[in-house]
Amino acid sequence: MAEASFTPRVFSGIQPSGGLTLGNYLGAVKRFVEMQERGVETLYCMVDLHAITVWQDPEALRRNTRQLAAFMIASGIDPERSIVFNQSQVPEHAQLGWIFNCVARMGWMKRMTQFKDKAGKNAENASLGLFGYPALMAADILIYHATHVPVGEDQKQHLELTRDIAAKFNHDYGVEFFPMTEPVIEGVATKVMSLRDGSKKMSKSDPSDMSRINMGDDADTIAQKFRKARTDPEPLPETVDGLADRAEARNLVAIYAALGDRTMEEAMAEVGGQPFAQFKPRLADLAVEKLAPISAEMTRLMDDPAQIDAILNRGAERARAIAGPILDRTYDIVGMVR
Ligand code: TRP
Numbered sequence: 100m101a102e103a104s105f106t107p108r109v110f111s112g113i114q115p116s117g118g119l120t121l122g123n124y125l126g127a128v129k130r131f132v133e134m135q136e137r138g139v140e141t142l143y144c145m146v147d148l149h150a151i152t153v154w155q156d157p158e159a160l161r162r163n164t165r166q167l168a169a170f171m172i173a174s175g176i177d178p179e180r181s182i183v184f185n186q187s188q189v190p191e192h193a194q195l196g197w198i199f200n201c202v203a204r205m206g207w208m209k210r211m212t213q214f215k216d217k218a219g220k221n222a223e224n225a226s227l228g229l230f231g232y233p234a235l236m237a238a239d240i241l242i243y244h245a246t247h248v249p250v251g252e253d254q255k256q257h258l259e260l261t262r263d264i265a266a267k268f269n270h271d272y273g274v275e276f277f278p279m280t281e282p283v284i285e286g287v288a289t290k291v292m293s294l295r296d297g298s299k300k301m302s303k304s305d306p307s308d309m310s311r312i313n314m315g316d317d318a319d320t321i322a323q324k325f326r327k328a329r330t331d332p333e334p335l336p337e338t339v340d341g342l343a344d345r346a347e348a349r350n351l352v353a354i355y356a357a358l359g360d361r362t363m364e365e366a367m368a369e370v371g372g373q374p375f376a377q378f379k380p381r382l383a384d385l386a387v388e389k390l391a392p393i394s395a396e397m398t399r400l401m402d403d404p405a406q407i408d409a410i411l412n413r414g415a416e417r418a419r420a421i422a423g424p425i426l427d428r429t430y431d432i433v434g435m436v437r
Contacts, residue, residue, distance in 0.1 A: 104275075105244055105246050105278040106140075106246075107139045107140070107246050107247060108139065108140045108141075108142070108243055108244060108245045108246055108247070109134045109139055109140065109141045109142065109245060109246075109247045109248070109249065109283075110141075110142045110143075110144070110239065110240050110243050110245035110247075110248055111127065111131060111142075111143055111144070111248055111249050111250060112143070112144040112145070112146040112149070112186065112236075112239055113127060113128075113143075113144075113145065113146065113167060113171075114145075114146050114147075114149050114150045115145045115146070115147055115150050115160065115163040115164040115166070115167040116150045116153075116155065116163060117159060117162075117163040117166075117303065118303030118304070118313070119166070119167070119170050119303070119313065119314040119315075120291075120301055120302070120303055120311045120312060120313055120314065121291055121301060121311065121312035121313075121314070121354065121386075121390070122290075122291035122300065122301035122302070122311070123170070123314070124170075124174060124314065124390075124393070125286075125288040125291050125354065125357045125358070126251050126288060126289055126290060126291055127249070127250075127251070128170065128171055128174045128176070129174065129175075129286075129357070130249045130283075130285075130286050130289075131143055131171070131174075131176055131181075131249060132174060132175040132176055133286075134247075134249055134283070135175075135176060135177065135180055135181050139247075140182075141180070141181040141182070142181065142182040142184070142243055142245070142418060142421075143171055143176055143181055143182070143183050143184075144183075144184055144185070144186050144239060144418075145164045145167045145168060145184070145185045145186060145411075146186045146236075146239065147160060147164055147185055147186050147187050148186045148187050148192065148193060148196075148235060149186070149232060149235065149236070150163075151228065152226055152228040152229040152232050153217070153226070153229065164185055164411075165401065165404050165407045165408070166397070166401060168183060168185075168400075168407050168410065168411055169396075169397045169400035169401050169407060170314060170393070170397055171183060172396075172400060172407075172410070173392075173393045173394075173396035173397040173400060174393055178410045178413070178414060182414050182417045182418050183410060183411065183414040184411055184414030184415040184417070184418045185411050185414075185415065186239065188411065188412070188415035189242075189415050189418045189419050189422055191242050191419065191422035191423060191425075191426045192235065192238050192239055192242055192422070193235070193238075194426055195238035195241065195242045195422075195425075195426055195429060196231075196234055196235040196237075196238040198238075198268075198429060198433060199234040199235070199237050199238050199241075199264050199268075200231055200234050202234075202264050202267050202268050202271070203231075203233070203234045203237075203260070203263075203264055203267075207260060207263060208230055208231065208233065208234070210256075211232075211233055211256060211257070211260065212256060213232070213233075213253065213256070213257065214229060214230060214232065214233075217229060218230075233257050233260045233261075234260075234264065236257050236261065237257075237260060237261040237264045237265070240261055240280050241261065241264070241265055241277045241278075241280070241425075242421075242422045242425055242426065243418075243421050243422060243425070244277065244278050244425060245278075245280055246278050246280055246281065247280065247281055247282075247283050248261075248280055248281070248282050248283060249282075249283040249284075250282050250283070250284065251284065251289050251290055252284060252289060252290050253290075253300075254282065255282055255284070258280065258281070258282040261280055262279050262280060264277075265277035265278065265279060265280070266279070272432050272433070274432055276428070276429070276432060286357065287353050287356045287357045287361075287362065287363055287366075288353045288354055288356070288357035291350065291353070291354060292346065292347075292350040293305060293310040293311065294309060294310050294311065294312075294324055294325070294327075294328040294329065294350075295307055295309060295310040295328075295329050296310070296329065296347075297329070297345075297346025297347035297348075297349070297350050298346055309324055309327060311324075312324055312325075312386065312390070314390065314393065314394055314397065315394055315397075316390075316394075318387045318391065321383055321386050321387050321390065322380070322383040322387070325351070325379050325380075325382050325383040325386065326379055326380070326383070328347070328351060328379065329347050330347045330348055330351070330375050331345060331347065331348065333345075333348075334372060334373060334374040334375070335348060335352065335367075335370055335371055335372060335373050335374075335375070335378055336348075336367075336371060336372075337367070337371040337372050338367060338371060339363045339364055339367050341371075342363075342367075351378070351379070351382060352366055352367065352370065354382065354386070355370065355378075355381075355382045355385060358385050358386060358389045359385055359389075
């Protein structure tokens, strides 16, 4: 496959389903900013069509979509350099999604672990959209011929499915039209863990608010949550290797490293050997220093929803300029009368 013919283009998406955490920042948005800084073309999407695969209150969805946009912009995504937009404003996603519903196989979808996790025991009562979610995700990516997708570990399987769909489409129609997109899973904190349990992902839906840092938490709350974060009684080890069997300690050092743009080795060179009573306040200070300006800017942007909407409208226009011709060509390949 002539992959060299696809120019590098980065796409990623986040669901506007509310409750933004430090995990969304370090695991996703901060990495989106880094990709933007490398000078490749970047598209970042609020995937509202994905959000409604489970029930969303309409007013909350609207607010969460604007809040997610505000979060991205406040974190350093520049709507001039990146294309920042809302999925439902670019109908080509849903249009290509339908074609991919006809390419993807039932058996492929049934194997998706995110569906099994989200549908739980009551899969019969899950929406058809939740089952088909990964085909729409493939469309999000391939409607731009995106070559790279920064995501977390948990999305690897969806990226494999995206490649399976692209390959089957190319094969069935005898074309080399869609690229084989690669996930980009790099950085020290691609998966931020719960502050209460180092084996669980930090999550907005964890019943304990102490398990996570929310993007809106004030300085005192952040300090308190890190102070109370679960750890073992030993001081930090001297080296990165020493963190291997210490999930909670490792998570806190990874957060420290990611916030301060350090590698794990650099972080350990600074804080290795420290007792938690010394390390935790230092971590809290760094977190407050980095997160306070983001929450302040988010609040400012949220006071002016018209400005956010203008940014999203403009982003959608720019996105459609890329997606439109790719959808046209897809329809031609498939045999739709145009
Ligand atoms: N499935 C992703 C998640 O749950 C969100 C998503 C939807 C996405 N479409 C995407 C991520 C396209 C990357 C690319 O986090």
